[in-house]
Amino acid sequence: MGVTSALDLNDARRLRSDRARQVADLLRCQIQRGAFESGVLPKEERIVAEFGTTRNAVRDALDLLRAEGLVERLPGVGTLVTAVKVPHGLHRLLGLNETLHEHGDIVNELRAGGRITPPAAISARLGLPEGEPVVYIERLRRLGGVPLSLDQTYLEPELGTSLLAQDLEHEDVFVLIERLSGPLGRADLTIEAVNADPHSAAVLEAPRGAALLLAERLTHLADGRPVDLEFIRFRGDRLTMRGTLHRSL
Numbered sequence: 001m002g003v004t005s006a007l008d009l010n011d012a013r014r015l016r017s018d019r020a021r022q023v024a025d026l027l028r029c030q031i032q033r034g035a036f037e038s039g040v041l042p043k044e045e046r047i048v049a050e051f052g053t054t055r056n057a058v059r060d061a062l063d064l065l066r067a068e069g070l071v072e073r074l075p076g077v078g079t080l081v082t083a084v085k086v087p088h089g090l091h092r093l094l095g096l097n098e099t100l101h102e103h104g105d106i107v108n109e110l111r112a113g114g115r116i117t118p119p120a121a122i123s124a125r126l127g128l129p130e131g132e133p134v135v136y137i138e139r140l141r142r143l144g145g146v147p148l149s150l151d152q153t154y155l156e157p158e159l160g161t162s163l164l165a166q167d168l169e170h171e172d173v174f175v176l177i178e179r180l181s182g183p184l185g186r187a188d189l190t191i192e193a194v195n196a197d198p199h200s201a202a203v204l205e206a207p208r209g210a211a212l213l214l215a216e217r218l219t220h221l222a223d224g225r226p227v228d229l230e231f232i233r234f235r236g237d238r239l240t241m242r243g244t245l246h247r248s249l
Contacts (some may be wrong), residue, residue, distance in 0.1 A: 126226050
């Protein structure tokens with residue numbers, strides 16, 4: 001069944017906002033995959049015909065994308081793509097610079113770094129005795145000069161102390177860990193949507209309350225020892241997560 005047929009199902013009973021959301025989702029996907037090489041979306045009449053919906057629903061869909069900062073509607077010109085999110089793959093355990101190297105250089109602003117006594121929950125995740133110091137590192141990461149993520153990293157003390165002497169402004173923590181301690185093995189990853197708190201919003205130059213992607217990642221060495229616990233806040237309007245999933249029966 002094609003896209004148009006799917007959107008036509010029970011069309012008379014569908015709310016205009018439902019149709020607008022569906023059109024916005026499909027256009028957003030096309031934008032992220034580079035379908036509009038000229039940077040200009042098709043005219044409203046063509047979108048109406050392609051998706052089998054109404055002009056009002058299309059206009060509402062374009063308003064949704066404009067509110068997200070993806071497009072701008074200019075009188076006499078049309079709807080222009082103004083931003084494209086960079087894709088972050090979930091296929092392999094890679095640092096941000098390794099993942100996004102095709103899109104430009106990642107530059108890190110080191111905002112904090114040193115030994116702290118962590119909460120008991122952090123110690124437990126890293127397999128450390130309660131009260132033992134860890135090394136805490138906070139970095140703002142920019143792509144092409146634009147804020148992309150705010151990374152809060154907790155490291156076991158010996159490795160973390162060695163890392164503080166490395167080039168944290170230009171290299172991924174993963175690369176540095178492997179240089180100092182040997183190969184990484186796996187990471188336990190959780191991703192959820194959160195609202196930007198005042199501190200995160202200010203650092204990431206995002207509106208207060210804007211949607212962020214929060215990734216919690218506990219990384220282990222090849223021998224299974226946990227060494228790196230990170231809480232990474234990504235700007236949701238500048239990055240999208242992609243992966244390939246296989247189902248084994």
